[in-house]
Amino acid sequence: xxxxxxxxxRLNRLFNPKDGRAVCVAADHGWMSDVTPNVVELARILKLxxxxxxxxxxxxxxxxxxxxHLMQGKDAPAVLIRADWMNMPRLGGSNVSxxxxxxxxxxxxxxxxxxxxxxGASAITIYYFxxxxxxxxxxNLEQAADFARECRKVxxxxxxxPMAVGGMVTGVNIAEILIASGRIAxxxxxxxxxxxxxxxxxxxxxxxxxxxxxxLVLGGAKSDVPRDALELVDEALRAGAAGTVFGxxxxxxxxxxxxxxxxxxxxxxxxxxxxxxxxxxxxxxxLKSDPDKCLGCRICETVCQRFHGDGYGQHLARLRIEFxxxxxxxxxxxPVVCTLCEKCVxxxxxxxxxxxGEGYLILDRELxxxxxxxxxxxxxxxxxxxxxxxxxxxxxxxxxxxxxxxxKAEALTLVPKKKFITRN
Amino acid sequence: xxxxxxxxxxxxxxIDARDGRSLIVDTTMASVIGxxxxxxxxxxxxxxxxxxxxxxxxxxxxxxxxxxxxxGKNRATPVIRVDWTNAFRGExxxxxxxxxxxxxxxxxxxxxxxxASAVIASLLFGFDDDFESTNIRDxxxxxxxxxxxxxxxxxxxxxxxxxxxxENFEESIKLGCSFMLELGAEALLIPSCSAETLxxxxxxxxxxxxxxxxxxxxxxxxxxxxxxxxxxxVLSHRIFAxxxxxxxxxxxxxxxxxxxxxx
Numbered sequence: 001x002x003x004x005x006x007x008x009x010r011l012n013r014l015f016n017p018k019d020g021r022a023v024c025v026a027a028d029h030g031w032m033s034d035v036t037p038n039v040v041e042l043a044r045i046l047k048l049x050x051x052x053x054x055x056x057x058x059x060x061x062x063x064x065x066x067x068x069h070l071m072q073g074k075d076a077p078a079v080l081i082r083a084d085w086m087n088m089p090r091l092g093g094s095n096v097s098x099x100x101x102x103x104x105x106x107x108x109x110x111x112x113x114x115x116x117x118x119x120g121a122s123a124i125t126i127y128y129f130x131x132x133x134x135x136x137x138x139x140n141l142e143q144a145a146d147f148a149r150e151c152r153k154v155x156x157x158x159x160x161x162p163m164a165v166g167g168m169v170t171g172v173n174i175a176e177i178l179i180a181s182g183r184i185a186x187x188x189x190x191x192x193x194x195x196x197x198x199x200x201x202x203x204x205x206x207x208x209x210x211x212x213x214x215x216l217v218l219g220g221a222k223s224d225v226p227r228d229a230l231e232l233v234d235e236a237l238r239a240g241a242a243g244t245v246f247g248x249x250x251x252x253x254x255x256x257x258x259x260x261x262x263x264x265x266x267x268x269x270x271x272x273x274x275x276x277x278x279x280x281x282x283x284x285x286x287l288k289s290d291p292d293k294c295l296g297c298r299i300c301e302t303v304c305q306r307f308h309g310d311g312y313g314q315h316l317a318r319l320r321i322e323f324x325x326x327x328x329x330x331x332x333x334x335p336v337v338c339t340l341c342e343k344c345v346x347x348x349x350x351x352x353x354x355x356x357g358e359g360y361l362i363l364d365r366e367l368x369x370x371x372x373x374x375x376x377x378x379x380x381x382x383x384x385x386x387x388x389x390x391x392x393x394x395x396x397x398x399x400x401x402x403x404x405x406x407x408k409a410e411a412l413t414l415v416p417k418k419k420f421i422t423r424n
Numbered sequence: 425x426x427x428x429x430x431x432x433x434x435x436x437x438x439i440d441a442r443d444g445r446s447l448i449v450d451t452t453m454a455s456v457i458g459x460x461x462x463x464x465x466x467x468x469x470x471x472x473x474x475x476x477x478x479x480x481x482x483x484x485x486x487x488x489x490x491x492x493x494x495x496g497k498n499r500a501t502p503v504i505r506v507d508w509t510n511a512f513r514g515e516x517x518x519x520x521x522x523x524x525x526x527x528x529x530x531x532x533x534x535x536x537x538x539x540a541s542a543v544i545a546s547l548l549f550g551f552d553d554d555f556e557s558t559n560i561r562d563x564x565x566x567x568x569x570x571x572x573x574x575x576x577x578x579x580x581x582x583x584x585x586x587x588x589x590x591e592n593f594e595e596s597i598k599l600g601c602s603f604m605l606e607l608g609a610e611a612l613l614i615p616s617c618s619a620e621t622l623x624x625x626x627x628x629x630x631x632x633x634x635x636x637x638x639x640x641x642x643x644x645x646x647x648x649x650x651x652x653x654x655x656x657x658v659l660s661h662r663i664f665a666x667x668x669x670x671x672x673x674x675x676x677x678x679x680x681x682x683x684x685x686x687x
Contacts, residue, residue: 145529180458
């Protein structure tokens with residue numbers, strides 16, 4: 001026998017029962033930040049977000065009253081109510097301009113769980129600030145505990161959003177603080193977490209593993225290009241995240257509907273970022289490697305030297321796979337590739353080595369003196385001399401790299417290269 | 425007619441009615457410093473001790489999410505911790521506490537709804553007077569609520585403040601026990617102390633006294649604790665780092681509950 005509670009029913013509305021994952025959009029910025037276009041045009045944006053296929057939308061109580069009608073129907077996104085308020089974006093140091101800067105960090109509980117139920121919510125979300133001061137953390141936890149108790153009584157899931165901010169948080173301890181705060185939130189009563197990415201798959205996996213409840217990664221400030229946001233989603237999913245709660249990366253996107261659909265394609269359909277963005281069509285590109293995905297099969301090395309016909313042997317490949325050393329802690333295989341950093345081009349004294357009009361390295365063999373300066377300048381040691389002492393280097397196979405084509409683990413991908421230092 | 429029967433039944437889930445003894449494991453440090461070694465996965469951790477202890481102390485969130493694991497025959501019953509403090513965040517934690525805080529995160533009725541056989545809260549002793557008075561006020565309110573719910577209240581006496589020294593440590597335990605007995609606690613958890621102090625407290629207290637242990641106790645330590653009148657042992661989160669924990673717990677369970685019966 002299983003006991004079917006209100007929480008179970010509501011979590012089922014949020015997390016797709018087929019894969020246990022959810023793509024949510026945070027649209028509560030008008031409740032705490034300055035008046036930006038995504039706040040003013042919220043009705044239009046939310047309509048697009050719904051059309052994009054979001055599983056949940058985080059909004060304030062007032063927005064639920066005003067725009068909740070957009071979320072009608074069985075397949076519509078679940079309503080998540082922001083049940084507290086804070087002034088962090090107005091404290092300065094954020095990417096949002098401050099019309100009325102705040103001086104003291106404040107956070108208040110503003111709705112009860114039963115209020116959220118009345119507007120058809122499937123969950124409430126609250127902050128848990130850690131790292132600002134012991135006093136402020138205690139206030140946060142006390143509010144979280146009050147919400148947890150009420151949510152248990154009324155059968156409404158509680159999503160806690162741990163945020164490591166303040167003078168006690170450094171680049172060194174932030175991942176550790178986030179991991180601890182995720183578990184603390186669960187122990188207090190969170191049914192799911194909305195939490196920033198720790199910065200790498202390994203530590204985020206630890207966070208997910210120890211949290212014990214579904215973890216939704218948040219997107220933070222808007223990324224310069226959609227690919228950056230999607231890469232964050234991809235890494236979080238590989239770490240075991242149950243989905244996303246992206247705000248500004250969706251609501252400030254040129255096409256919010258497409259952005260949501262792209263995230264859904266990653267989260268629910270398992271598509272690759274390259275497939276989603278249909279890259280390689282125009283512009284310049286460079287190779288990117290992902291050690292976490294590399295299986296160490298070395299097919300990339302084989303196809304590289306075979307394609308270029310430099311001779312026989314993987315030592316002639318223009319990339320290499322580094323293996324964990326025997327007796328050392330087991331590390332992932334590490335593909336080392338040319339990143340088009342252009343150090344070799346800068347080092348070339350005769351201008352023989354340059355970036356082509358198509359955006360990859362080319363060598364004018366008539367100008368090359370076999371001086372070896374380019375090989376010495378390569379920070380990744382992926383340039384080797386041929387029999388004449390001239391450099392053998394990655395030329396992206398003329399724009400369609402074989403290594404990328406053959407890497408079934410998708411450890412090697414092509415990513416956009418915005419600009420070159422040495423190319424006019 | 426026993427109007428306290430609810431409390432009697434719940435207490436008997438924790439302190440075995442056959443021998444008046446108890447073995448309890450505390451998992452609640454995870455709400456203070458996150459998962460500690462061996463407590464990363466709650467269901468596995470509880471699974472390794474469930475069969476051999478009488479009760480497990482859990483936070484409200486854990487009680488809710490892992491309810492199917494707790495309670496019932498041959499399984500530990502939940503005792504829910506209703507307070508939180510950062511006092512145990514030392515220098516080895518990523519955010520050491522500089523200003524000690526304590527607050528209530530649950531209450532008797534919430535714990536009862538979560539299936540608790542008892543609630544537990546701490547008396548953090550040796551901090552400033554305001555801190556101490558607020559702590560005692562909160563515990564008093566909890567005691568009154570638990571009385572109406574027939575829910576046993578365990579108080580965890582923690583003489584850890586700056587005012588506690590090696591010299592006054594054991595006297596601080598006695599003072600804490602006195603206050604909590606007067607307050608209406610149904611059982612007391614005290615730190616490890618000398619046999620003399622333990623005997624003094626157990627002879628004096630009319631409620632069960634349980635002794636906290638950070639490591640798995642030896643046979644001699646277990647004998648000393650029960651010979652001096654204690655009703656049980658409470659093992660801290662640190663024991664989850666122990667290898668072969670189930671085997672060790674089985675031995676301790678045997679020494680506490682079955683050895684006497686065999687003899």
